[in-house]
Amino acid sequence: MEPIPLCTRQVLATSREDYVLQEQAAGALAGGLATSMHTFEQILQENDGVPAGVTLPCPAVPEDMEYPATERYITLCKKAFRPRMHDKAAFYYLRGAEDFRALRAAVLAFTDMSGRTLIAELPAGEEGCMPDGTDCLAAVGVLQRIGVSTVIFTADQPDWLEEALERVAPYARLSIGASVPTRWLREGIRLTNVELLLPAAHENARRVWEALQEYTGGRTVGRDHDDYILAPDGRNAHFIDAVTGISDEIECDHRLEERLLEVEDEEAAALKLVLYEEDDLYNLENDLYMLSRPVCLCAEDPELLEKALRIYVGLALYDGTWEQDPAVVKYFCEKYGMIWL
Numbered sequence: 001m002e003p004i005p006l007c008t009r010q011v012l013a014t015s016r017e018d019y020v021l022q023e024q025a026a027g028a029l030a031g032g033l034a035t036s037m038h039t040f041e042q043i044l045q046e047n048d049g050v051p052a053g054v055t056l057p058c059p060a061v062p063e064d065m066e067y068p069a070t071e072r073y074i075t076l077c078k079k080a081f082r083p084r085m086h087d088k089a090a091f092y093y094l095r096g097a098e099d100f101r102a103l104r105a106a107v108l109a110f111t112d113m114s115g116r117t118l119i120a121e122l123p124a125g126e127e128g129c130m131p132d133g134t135d136c137l138a139a140v141g142v143l144q145r146i147g148v149s150t151v152i153f154t155a156d157q158p159d160w161l162e163e164a165l166e167r168v169a170p171y172a173r174l175s176i177g178a179s180v181p182t183r184w185l186r187e188g189i190r191l192t193n194v195e196l197l198l199p200a201a202h203e204n205a206r207r208v209w210e211a212l213q214e215y216t217g218g219r220t221v222g223r224d225h226d227d228y229i230l231a232p233d234g235r236n237a238h239f240i241d242a243v244t245g246i247s248d249e250i251e252c253d254h255r256l257e258e259r260l261l262e263v264e265d266e267e268a269a270a271l272k273l274v275l276y277e278e279d280d281l282y283n284l285e286n287d288l289y290m291l292s293r294p295v296c297l298c299a300e301d302p303e304l305l306e307k308a309l310r311i312y313v314g315l316a317l318y319d320g321t322w323e324q325d326p327a328v329v330k331y332f333c334e335k336y337g338m339i340w341l
Helices: 016-024 035-046 070-084 100-113 136-143 160-170 183-186 207-213 256-262 279-287 302-311 326-335
Strands: 010-013 030-035 050-059 091-095 119-124 150-156 175-182 194-199 246-251 270-275 295-301
Touching: 010 016, 010 070, 010 207, 016 030, 016 035, 030 035, 035 050, 035 160, 050 070, 050 175, 050 256, 070 100, 070 302, 100 119, 100 136, 119 136, 119 160, 136 150, 136 160, 150 160, 150 194, 183 207, 194 207, 194 256, 207 279, 256 279, 270 302, 279 302, 295 302, 302 326
Parallel strands: 010 030, 010 194, 030 050, 050 091, 091 119, 119 150, 150 175, 175 194, 246 270, 270 295
Antiparallel strands: none
C-alpha cells in the first residue's frame, strides 16, 4: 500500500484578521472562507494571493415534499445557492445538510451550476456514522465520485471524530479536513490523514495554527483495498469486484416493495433494478429505504436512466444492459459516480 502524499497541515481563515498569518507563517493558510458576500468582496480586495471561497448553507428539507422529492430539493438548493455564486470564488463550502440524502442532492445542485472546487461538511456521530445513521465511509465513497474534492468532518465529541477519520482514511481518494476546537488539539486528539483544519465556532485560524505548532496527535495511514470497488448503497459501505454477482431483473413497478422483500434472502451481491417508464421513478424514490445492497440501474432510455441516477443515493452499477452510448456512460460516471463494470 502506498502512503497518501499529505501536504503540511493548513488552516482555513474565517475572518479578515486571520490573513496576517499569511505574512507570519508562509503556507499556513489554505484559503479564506467567507460566510457572506460582503465579507467575500472584502477578502478579494485585501488578501494577498490566498484562494477565497464562499459558504453555501444547505436549505432545510420541507416536510412532506411531493414527488419528485429529490429533484424538488435540488431546485430548492439552486435557488438558495445562486445569490452566493461569484465568478472569482476559488471554492465553495457546502454545510448544514440535514442528512446524507440532502447533502448528495445539494452536491448535484452545485455541480449542475458550477465546476469550481467543492468542499463538503460531513458531521460524524457515534460508531463512525453520521447522525442520520449513514456510514461515514459510504458517504465519502459517494461524495468523492460526484465532484467533492475535500470533506471536512465535524463532531460533538472527540472520540466520534477519531473513529470516523480512522474508518474513512484508508479508502478516501479526496482530501480530508476537520473542524476541531483548539482544546481538542492541545489534548492530543488523534487526527488521521487530516490535511486541512477549519476553526470551530467562536475560534479563529490564528488559535488553530498556534495549537498546531505543538500538536503531535496526527498520523498518516496508507490506502487500502485498491483491488476492490467501494460501492455504497447510500447508507452502507460495500466492497465488490468487477465480477460481482448481480440478481435477476427486478422491475421498478408498483410491486417494487414486494419484489424487494422477495429477494431479501437471495445471495446476489447486487440488485438489478430495471426502469421502463416515468412511473417507475416514483416507485424507486419511494422505496429507496429498502435498498441495502449495491444497485445496478438499467433503462433503455438514457434520459430515464439519468433521472434514476439523480434519485439513487448510492453509487449505481452499470453492467451494459441496454447498451448506452459510451460518451453518455462516461458522463454518467463523472456526474453521478456510476460504476462501469
